[in-house]
Amino acid sequence: MTRGKFVSLEGIDGAGKSTHLNAIAEWIRERGQAVLVTREPGGTPLGESLRQLLLHQSMHPDTEALIMFAARREHVMQVIAPALQQGTWVVSDRFTDASFAYQGGGRGVDVVHLNYLAAWVEGGIRPDMTLLFDLEPEEAHRRVLRGTPHPDRFEKEQATFFRKVRAAYLDRARAEPARFCLLDSSHAPEAIFKQAQQALERLWA
Ligand SMILES: Nc1ncnc2c1ncn2[C@@H]1O[C@H](COP(=O)(O)OP(=O)(O)OP(=O)(O)O)[C@@H](O)[C@H]1O
Numbered sequence: 001m002t003r004g005k006f007v008s009l010e011g012i013d014g015a016g017k018s019t020h021l022n023a024i025a026e027w028i029r030e031r032g033q034a035v036l037v038t039r040e041p042g043g044t045p046l047g048e049s050l051r052q053l054l055l056h057q058s059m060h061p062d063t064e065a066l067i068m069f070a071a072r073r074e075h076v077m078q079v080i081a082p083a084l085q086q087g088t089w090v091v092s093d094r095f096t097d098a099s100f101a102y103q104g105g106g107r108g109v110d111v112v113h114l115n116y117l118a119a120w121v122e123g124g125i126r127p128d129m130t131l132l133f134d135l136e137p138e139e140a141h142r143r144v145l146r147g148t149p150h151p152d153r154f155e156k157e158q159a160t161f162f163r164k165v166r167a168a169y170l171d172r173a174r175a176e177p178a179r180f181c182l183l184d185s186s187h188a189p190e191a192i193f194k195q196a197q198q199a200l201e202r203l204w205a
């Protein structure tokens with residue numbers, strides 16, 4: 001059985017991940033692969049409970065990082081690894097890069113801790129491709145306000161926070177250019193989707 005491919009979607013709040021998630025999964029399905037769509041934080045019953053805490057309960061940044069990675073471990077062990085093992089492709093709205101961007105870049109959690117947690121929690125399960133939806137924080141904020149009546153703890157953060165998150169994402173993309181595909185989210189959704197398709201084609205190469 002060939003292992004499935006793992007695709008993650010990343011970017012600051014309002015950058016367009018959820019807009020493209022199902023269309024990307026559907027496009028992969030049309031190419032003959034079984035696809036599981038999931039998200040972080042979340043993806044399991046426990047993960048979804050932890051998501052509610054993470055999005056609405058204030059806490060120390062280290063605690064936030066630890067809960068994110070606890071939810072991720074559950075997600076990897078119960079959902080992602082078994083799916084990939086069966087040959088199913090996994091498309092996830094966020095994965096580990098989000099912790100380096102939000103808890104690391106945004107909140108200042110020591111990257112040494114994040115690297116340790118990532119190595120433990122991933123256990124070798126890493127995305128084959130990461131689509132990074134890149135957008136100016138000001139525009140992303142305008143889009144969040146248009147689409148979300150009740151912003152969560154992260155969506156309520158200021159532009160300075162999202163500038164740091166975005167910079168951390170871009171650093172990760174620069175460090176691993178073969179895995180990352182940078183998408184300019186200032187464009188129209190159709191143009192972004194086309195760019196994503198071109199990148200995803202490489203997974204069959
Ligand atoms: N290319 C685009 N141009 C203009 N508006 C867009 C574009 N892509 C998405 N939007 C709109 O921007 C808003 C935020 O998009 P979306 O929910 O996909 O972002 P997200 O990355 O999933 O954010 P979050 O991290 O908060 O879940 C939505 O209202 C969506 O309709």
Ligand SMILES: [Mg+2]
Nearest residue numbers: 017018019093
């Ligand atoms: Mg979303």
